Each structure stands twice: as structure tokens, then as C-alpha cells.
Amino acid sequence: MRNKINILMILSCMVLFQACTKSDSTSSTSNNVLNGTWHWVSTDGGIGNNIHLTPASTGDSITLVINNNQYVQQKNGILISNGTFSISSQNCIHTGTSKSWLDFSDPSMQDMMVENMSVLELVLSDENIDGLATTYKK
DSSP: OHHHHHHHHHHHHHHHHHTTOOOSSOSSOOHHHHOEEEEEEEEEESGGGOEEEOHHHHOOOEEEEEETTEEEEEETTEEEEEEEEEEEEEEOTTTOOEEEEEEESSTTSOOEEEEEEOSSEEEEEOOSTTOOEEEEEO
């Protein structure tokens, strides 16, 4: 039993440290790249990397529309959050490196770390110890 717990802890740590690894994408977040309609692709992570959610597995369609410093989030066509956001730099709790942090005005919308961003893909992290990451595509 102790070996199983040790293995689970090691796997959990590996997932946590992988969540904020350095990537080839730009480390600074630009509103120009963020602007657009982002479609939810997946949410993965959690303790032991046990969470794997997709639109197919949940039946949900989630969009995040960003226009300059304003956003609208919809789930299955129903508004769930809207408001403004600001971008700042914050150290990633997993790597200690500086990354862009999105601070949303609506308290129901969780603030997120930009883990990876390109013209067509956006990966946001909840920046919690469990290392949950959500991927969106334009």
C-alpha cells in the first residue's frame, strides 16, 4: 500500500511540474493575439492527472470571446460570465518563471495563468497545486 501511495505522489508531482514548463511560445501576452473567439478543446490535470474533459465527454460547448480588455464566456450558448480583465505578470507556482496572468473582473470567472499562447491555441492554467489546464482553439 505504501508503494502505491509513493507512486501516486511521484506521478502527481510530475504532473504539477509539467503544467508550467517553458514553451517556445511568447512569454508575454498580447491583446492582439488574445482577441477573437476561443472554443474549448479540453481540460486536463488534477491530482494524479485524473481529469480529462472534452466537449465530447461532457456534451458542453464553451466559448471565450475576447475583444481588447473585455471578455464573454458562454456555455452551450448561455452567458455564464462577462466583464473586463487585466493582464499582469506573475510567477508560476510550479516553475517560478514569470508568465502572463489574466485577472477577470467577474468573481465567478477564475483568474488564469497563460501557459501557452499562439495565434490559434490558448492554454490557461488555474495556477492551483493540482495543475489543471484548459486548452482553447480559435
